[in-house]
Amino acid sequence: MKKFFMLILFVTILSMSLYAGGAGEKKVKDDVSDPLKQFSGVTLHMIAEQSAPTDSLKTLLPDFEKMTGIKVDLETAPYDDVVQKETLAFASGQGMYDVISAPYEFLGNMVENGYIQSIEPFLNSPKVGLVPGFDKNDFVKKLWDACGEWKGKLYGTPANPCTMFFGYRKDVFENEIEKKNFKSKYGYELEIPATWKEYKDMAEFFTRKRGENLAGVKLTQDFYGVSMSGKRHPAMVFEWMNYMWSFGGAIFDEKGNLVIDSKENEAALSYYVDLAKYAPPGVTSKTWDEQTTEIQQGIVAMAILFNDCAPSIEDENESNVAGKMGYGQIPAEAMPVSHFGGWGFYIPSDSKNAEAAWLFLEWYNTPKVQSELARQGIFPCLTSTYNDPEFASIPYWEASKDAYDICSSRPRIPEWNNMCEVMQLELSKAIAKEKSPKAALASVNSAFIPILQDVLPVLYQ
Amino acid sequence: MKTRKLLDYRKLAFNFHFAAFFVLSIVTLIPLAYTFRLSLFDYQLSKPGSLNIFIGLKNYKVLFTDPGFYKSLGITLIYVISSVSLEMVVGIILSLILHQIPFLRRMFSSMILVPMLIAPLVIGLIFSFFTNPQFGLYTHLVTKFKLPLPIVLLDKPVKALVTLIIMDVWQWAPYMTLIFLAGLQSIEGEYFEAADIDGCNGWQKFWKITMPLLKPIISVSVLLRAMEALKEFDKPYIYSGGGPGNATEVIDLYTYRQAFSSFKFSYASALCVVLFVLLLILGRIYQKFMMNKDL
Numbered sequence: 001m002k003k004f005f006m007l008i009l010f011v012t013i014l015s016m017s018l019y020a021g022g023a024g025e026k027k028v029k030d031d032v033s034d035p036l037k038q039f040s041g042v043t044l045h046m047i048a049e050q051s052a053p054t055d056s057l058k059t060l061l062p063d064f065e066k067m068t069g070i071k072v073d074l075e076t077a078p079y080d081d082v083v084q085k086e087t088l089a090f091a092s093g094q095g096m097y098d099v100i101s102a103p104y105e106f107l108g109n110m111v112e113n114g115y116i117q118s119i120e121p122f123l124n125s126p127k128v129g130l131v132p133g134f135d136k137n138d139f140v141k142k143l144w145d146a147c148g149e150w151k152g153k154l155y156g157t158p159a160n161p162c163t164m165f166f167g168y169r170k171d172v173f174e175n176e177i178e179k180k181n182f183k184s185k186y187g188y189e190l191e192i193p194a195t196w197k198e199y200k201d202m203a204e205f206f207t208r209k210r211g212e213n214l215a216g217v218k219l220t221q222d223f224y225g226v227s228m229s230g231k232r233h234p235a236m237v238f239e240w241m242n243y244m245w246s247f248g249g250a251i252f253d254e255k256g257n258l259v260i261d262s263k264e265n266e267a268a269l270s271y272y273v274d275l276a277k278y279a280p281p282g283v284t285s286k287t288w289d290e291q292t293t294e295i296q297q298g299i300v301a302m303a304i305l306f307n308d309c310a311p312s313i314e315d316e317n318e319s320n321v322a323g324k325m326g327y328g329q330i331p332a333e334a335m336p337v338s339h340f341g342g343w344g345f346y347i348p349s350d351s352k353n354a355e356a357a358w359l360f361l362e363w364y365n366t367p368k369v370q371s372e373l374a375r376q377g378i379f380p381c382l383t384s385t386y387n388d389p390e391f392a393s394i395p396y397w398e399a400s401k402d403a404y405d406i407c408s409s410r411p412r413i414p415e416w417n418n419m420c421e422v423m424q425l426e427l428s429k430a431i432a433k434e435k436s437p438k439a440a441l442a443s444v445n446s447a448f449i450p451i452l453q454d455v456l457p458v459l460y461q
Numbered sequence: 462m463k464t465r466k467l468l469d470y471r472k473l474a475f476n477f478h479f480a481a482f483f484v485l486s487i488v489t490l491i492p493l494a495y496t497f498r499l500s501l502f503d504y505q506l507s508k509p510g511s512l513n514i515f516i517g518l519k520n521y522k523v524l525f526t527d528p529g530f531y532k533s534l535g536i537t538l539i540y541v542i543s544s545v546s547l548e549m550v551v552g553i554i555l556s557l558i559l560h561q562i563p564f565l566r567r568m569f570s571s572m573i574l575v576p577m578l579i580a581p582l583v584i585g586l587i588f589s590f591f592t593n594p595q596f597g598l599y600t601h602l603v604t605k606f607k608l609p610l611p612i613v614l615l616d617k618p619v620k621a622l623v624t625l626i627i628m629d630v631w632q633w634a635p636y637m638t639l640i641f642l643a644g645l646q647s648i649e650g651e652y653f654e655a656a657d658i659d660g661c662n663g664w665q666k667f668w669k670i671t672m673p674l675l676k677p678i679i680s681v682s683v684l685l686r687a688m689e690a691l692k693e694f695d696k697p698y699i700y701s702g703g704g705p706g707n708a709t710e711v712i713d714l715y716t717y718r719q720a721f722s723s724f725k726f727s728y729a730s731a732l733c734v735v736l737f738v739l740l741l742i743l744g745r746i747y748q749k750f751m752m753n754k755d756l
Contacts, residue, residue, distance in 0.1 A: 084721040087506055109507050109724075231615075232704030282594035284705040285615035294595065414507040418723040425707055432616060432705035 039356035040069025048101035133366035147344035161342035162308035170326030175215035203278035206301035225278035232428035248334030256457025269437035311377030327399035340407035506724035520731035533715035552637025573635035585699030618708030
């Protein structure tokens with residue numbers, strides 16, 4: 001019996017050694033003369049959000065593998081879980097990932113904690129541009145700055161850029177009966193709203209009950225002026241920040257002091273809370289997902305939304321309003337606004353395959369890959385792709401380009417996640433009418449002070 | 462000879478216990494000790510180098526003055542007391558019905574297991590579709606039959622909390638029903654025959670025989686459910702996200718947010734330790750019930 005067990009043990013050890021030997025053999029480069037194949041056999045471990053851009057990326061990965069011989073093991077997780085998984089991986093320091101995708105507002109946190117490495121050594125290396133077509137000057141600068149630059153140094157490249165703009169039902173806005181009725185009621189033309197007063201007028205004008213007419217057709221269900229994201233979720237904070245900036249408010253003033261409870265912010269929040277009466281019921285349970293569904297169902301006239309929701313709104317298989325939508329910019333009063341919401345690709349400091357990871361980042365940012373992503377409804381990161389005439393006829397393309405020109409970033413300091421959490425709670429209370437806008441912002445201010453006590457004034461964000 | 466045998470038994474017992482203790486240490490005691498240790502530091506992932514900042518019991522001091530902690534603890538207690546009480550009442554009623562009607566018992570005893578078999582996260586999702594104000598079946602039924610019920614359930618704190626309680630009752634009342642049904646089936650028929658001879662009516666039989674005999678089972682089930690409900694996380698996380706405001710932010714969700722949204726790992730560890738102590742107290746009460754020889 002003992003001999004039998006010894007034999008089993010011997011066979012197991014032998015097969016494991018053979019397997020290990022085999023695996024090692026696999027790492028031998030296929031063709032040392034081809035620099036693109038220098039990391040052939042390496043497996044890159046990557047994590048990204050479970051989303052349409054990631055699904056599109058998956059379809060292109062075989063091309064990367066064919067070109068470089070590098071395999072990409074792509075793990076996906078829902079929005080809320082990606083950062084948590086990454087943070088835990090960083091804390092463990094085990095080199096679990098070689099490439100991570102993260103919302104850009106975590107950049108400061110990741111850099112200050114030493115979780116990610118600078119990409120400048122790769123960019124300044126003679127090997128840069130190894131992947132045919134990669135050109136570091138082709139990035140849309142504003143996107144790259146927001147996603148990759150921290151205190152003058154580059155740490156990543158943009159990925160899945162998206163920004164907020166204005167979407168509206170072009171068919172009803174351009175309907176002659178509606179135009180006439182609107183003008184007779186409000187005294188000015190029905191066009192894309194340029195001010196918040198006009199925005200609210202239009203929201204009120206289009207909010208109608210079942211049985212009333214819309215563009216000459218009897219409504220079979222209630223119709224609403226706006227769609228909003230009011231759930232205790234980052235979606236609500238991001239949406240409201242457009243109002244905040246446009247009303248002339250801010251989180252920090254130019255001297256870096258906290259001004260979250262300013263008069264402008266209070267006006268912006270009061271307006272936002274009041275506007276909710278023109279939205280479909282249950283604003284407090286909506287995020288960008290439900291907002292997209294409401295638009296797709298054709299039950300709202302307009303919304304301030306992320307431009308990466310537009311491809312599914314324009315998809316005839318998913319949406320009742322495909323081809324009926326128009327896109328423009330958010331009302332600009334104190335300043336033109338568009339809340340930038342992209343992600344970035346970063347290489348963790350503990351990555352065991354940093355050079356191969358950089359090769360992946362180069363490949364991802366080539367015009368060929370970016371154009372293919374754009375064909376699948378994903379927003380690219382390169383100027384050349386935005387200017388490609390192939391995409392000029394996409395309904396939301398021009399409005400998106402204009403929105404990127406004026407977009408603003410949320411703070412990227414390490415404390416932001418904590419701050420965002422506080423804002424979600426207090427703004428949610430204001431929308432649920434548990435607190436007045438003034439009291440909610442006062443609570444945000446009180447909660448921010450201990451969070452920011454060591455970093456005020458915030459002069460770099 | 463006898464002593465040697467006893468020693469052998471002791472050795473054997475030690476070996477058996479050692480294996481269990483070893484596994485338990487790895488999966489429970491070590492993480493618990495680590496959590497307690499972490500709660501004595503100021504580890505925040507947003508603060509570089511904070512892993513080694515020892516602050517003693519400061520996190521506990523902050524915790525006991527944190528209004529967020531008390532609010533979430535209060536919400537958790539309301540949630541636990543309401544949902545477990547309702548589950549108990551529904552469980553008793555259903556078990557009595559099923560006990561009285563064998564045909565129904567055969568038909569429903571496997572069917573009522575279904576809610577228990579569904580993952581809580583999926584239940585949260587099912588309810589969010591079911592009660593969606595635009596396309597939910599609930600909304601459709603309320604509108605069609607003009608029922609005196611609200612269409613939007615997540616706009617006001619009370620409605621949101623009540624919906625979560627109903628969700629929990631839907632999931633766990635069947636568990637109570639099955640346990641009570643087993644209890645009812647174990648009660649000797651002689652008690653009821655004697656009561657019949659004494660001229661007791663149904664109501665008297667229920668309060669004087671059924672309930673006293675079911676009491677130990679009810680107590681244990683309620684305690685076990687309460688311990689489970691205290692750890693509720695999935696359903697409020699997916700259904701309401703703790704909102705509106707923090708109306709449905711139970712203690713586990715609050716702890717999760719402190720750890721994974723605010724990245725205050727040490728503070729979250731302190732919260733975990735406090736919750737652990739609460740559960741330990743309940744566990745002791747449960748143990749006392751189990752040890753009680755009268756039961």
